[in-house]
Amino acid sequence: MDDKVFEINSVSRLFGHVAVVDDLTLALGKGEVVGFLGTNGAGKTTTIKMLIGLLRPTSGTIRLFGGDPLDASTRRRIGYMPEIAYYYPFLNVRELLAFYGGICGMEKKLVRSRTDELLEEVGLVDAAKRPLKEYSKGMLQRAGIAQALLSDPDLLILDEPFTGLDPLARIHFRNLLKKLRDKGKSIFFSSHELGETELLCDNIAIMKKGRCIYQGPVKRLAGDGGGNLERLFLDVLEKGGAA
Ligand SMILES: Nc1ncnc2c1ncn2[C@@H]1O[C@H](COP(=O)(O)OP(=O)(O)O)[C@@H](O)[C@H]1O
Ligand SMILES: [Mg+2]
Numbered sequence: 001m002d003d004k005v006f007e008i009n010s011v012s013r014l015f016g017h018v019a020v021v022d023d024l025t026l027a028l029g030k031g032e033v034v035g036f037l038g039t040n041g042a043g044k045t046t047t048i049k050m051l052i053g054l055l056r057p058t059s060g061t062i063r064l065f066g067g068d069p070l071d072a073s074t075r076r077r078i079g080y081m082p083e084i085a086y087y088y089p090f091l092n093v094r095e096l097l098a099f100y101g102g103i104c105g106m107e108k109k110l111v112r113s114r115t116d117e118l119l120e121e122v123g124l125v126d127a128a129k130r131p132l133k134e135y136s137k138g139m140l141q142r143a144g145i146a147q148a149l150l151s152d153p154d155l156l157i158l159d160e161p162f163t164g165l166d167p168l169a170r171i172h173f174r175n176l177l178k179k180l181r182d183k184g185k186s187i188f189f190s191s192h193e194l195g196e197t198e199l200l201c202d203n204i205a206i207m208k209k210g211r212c213i214y215q216g217p218v219k220r221l222a223g224d225g226g227g228n229l230e231r232l233f234l235d236v237l238e239k240g241g242a243a
Contacts, residue, residue: 003029003030004027004028004029004030004063004066005028005029005030005032005064005065005154005155005186006027006028006051006062006063006064006065006155006188007027007061007062007063008024008025008026008027008047008050008051008060008062009025009060009061009062009063010023010024010025010059010060010061011023011024011025011047011050011057011059011060011061011062012024012057012058012059012060012210013043013046013047013050013055013057013058014058019058019210020043020046020210021043021046021047021050021057021210022043022209022210022211023060023211024043024047024060024207024210024211024212025212026047026205026212026215028155028186028188029186030184030186031181031184031185031186032186032187032202032203033177033181033186033187033188033189033200033201033202033203034187034188034189034201034202034203034204034205035189035190035191035197035200035201035203035204035205035218036048036188036189036190036191036204036205036207037190037191037192037194037197037204037205037206037207037233038190038206038207038208039207039208039237041209042207042208042209042210043207043209043210044159044190044207045083045159045190047207048080048157048159048188048190050062050069051064051069051157051188052069052075052078052080052157053068053069053070053075064078064155065077065154065155076104076105076151076153077153077154077155078153078154078155078156078157079147079148079149079150079151079153079155079156079157080148080156080157080158080159081144081145081147081148081156081157081158081159081161082144082159083159083160083163083190085140085143085144085147087132087140087143088132089131089132089133090131090132090133091131091132092128092129092130092131092132093119093124093127093128093132093143093146094115094119094128094129096132096143096147097111097114097115097118097146097147097150098111098112098115100147100150101114101115101150101151104150104151106150106151111150114150114151114152115146115150118146118149118150119146121146121149121176122142122143122145122146122172122173122176123142123169123172124139124142124143124146127139137164138164138165138166138169140164141161141163141164141165141169142165142169144161145158145161145173145176149180153185154185154186155185155186155187155188156177156180156185156186156187156188156189157188157189158187158188158189158190159189159190160189160190160191160192161173161189161191162191162193162196163192163193170196174196174199174200177189177200178200181200187200194229194230194233195229197218197229198218198229201218202217202218203215203216203217203218204216204217204218206233206236206237208237208240213236213237213239213240214236
């Protein structure tokens with residue numbers, strides 16, 4: 001039990017009569033990095049929203065750090081980056097982080113020092129005084145990454161974190177995630193970027209129409225030579241079942 005960061009047990013979520021997530025069972029071990037793959041509309045974001053307590057499952061159970069996703073003490077240990085972030089447009093990134101630090105109950109001094117570190121880390125030092133409404137998609141993405149990392153969480157849940165990043169930012173972010181992984185953080189991220197997923201993950205899960213059709217090591221799926229997650233991803237999707 002203790003080595004599980006989260007456990008999703010037979011979870012389904014209906015919208016109307018449609019099971020957008022259908023009997024999903026998935027767990028993340030401590031220090032594990034798992035990529036959550038699948039086509040558009042496969043149920044990844046819905047699963048992530050249930051994980052962080054934004055949505056309730058229609059049936060099944062979810063345990064986060066052995067507790068309920070809605071417990072305040074549980075939520076403090078999680079850094080979450082949404083697929084699409086809606087930030088106050090007139091705040092700058094420092095004000096944004098101060099706002100989130102307040103929500104997390106962090107001390108102001110700590111928020112300031114973490115902000116300095118993180119702006120450096122995500123490459124937003126020069127743009128720190130500009131309002132977020134002037135940010136490009138990639139810059140907003142970087143701000144989102146900084147926000148997710150602010151409280152130095154044990155578990156990072158990232159919904160398509162690579163989308164919108166330029167190649168340099170992508171390499172930088174990949175290295176940042178590797179560093180966090182090496183520090184023992186647990187990371188769960190959805191992505192369409194198979195190359196990034198292959199480089200970062202121990203295990204992957206692949207969703208199709210609400211069902212998890214593959215769970216296992218990324219190496220096994222990619223074959224001995226590696227580097228070809230794409231072919232096998234397509235293969236699993238086509239077969240659409242037994243894994
Ligand atoms: N609030 C909602 N009400 C109705 N349908 C929804 C809602 N949220 C998501 N869906 C539907 O659920 C399906 C899965 O969506 P989503 O979890 O966002 O997929 P993914 O992140 O894998 O692209 C889609 O068909 C989407 O239209
Ligand atoms: Mg999504």
